[in-house]
Amino acid sequence: MDRTFTLDEARALLPAVVREARELIAARADLAEIDFARRSGVPSGLGGLPEIKGLQARIEEILSGWSDQGIEVKGIAPVLVDFPAVLDGVSVRLCWIEGERELGWYHRTELGFAGRRPL
Template identity: 75%
Template structure:
C-alpha cells in the first residue's frame, strides 16, 4: 500500500529533498554536457563512459531513496515530485518542482500538475 503523508511529514523531508535535488540537477547537467561533447567533439573534459555510468548511478540512487520514502517522482528535467496525501477527505498530491524553496502547492490526484493550487 502506498504511503500517505501529512503536510508536516512531507515538509519535514523537504530540506533533504532540496539538497538531493541539487545533486541530481548538477548530475543531470554533467550527463548532458558529457553526452553533447562526446557526440560533437568525440571527448569531454568531464569524462567518458565510466563517468557517465557513475553519474547515472548517482541519479538512480537519489530517485530510489525518494521512492523508498513513498515520494512519487514525476520528472527529473525539471525535478518534479509528489507526496500522496489527503486534504479535507480528498486524495491529493503535495507537489514540489525544481526551483521552489518550500512545499506550498497541491493538486487533486486525478488532475495532476495542471490542477495545482496553493496550500492554505
C-alpha cells in the same frame, strides 16, 4: 511503497529532497555535457563513459531513495515530486518542483500538475 504523508511530514522531508535535487540537477547537467561531447567527437573535461555510468547510477540512487520513502517522482528535467496526502478527505498530491523554496502547492490526485493550487 504506498504511503500517505501529512503536510508536516512532507515539509520535514523537503530539505533533504532539495539537497538531493541539487545533486541530481548537477549530475543531470554533467551527463548532458559529457553525452554531447561524446556525440560531437570532442573530449570533455568532465570525463567519458565511466563518468556517464557513475552519474547515471547516482541519479538512479537518488530517485530510488525517494521512491522508497513513498515520494512519487514525476520528472527529472525539471525535478518534480509529489507527496501523496489527504486534505479534507480528498486524495491529493503535495507538489514540489525544482526552484521552489517550500512545499506550498497541491493538486487533486486525478488532476495532476495542471490542477495545482496553493496550500
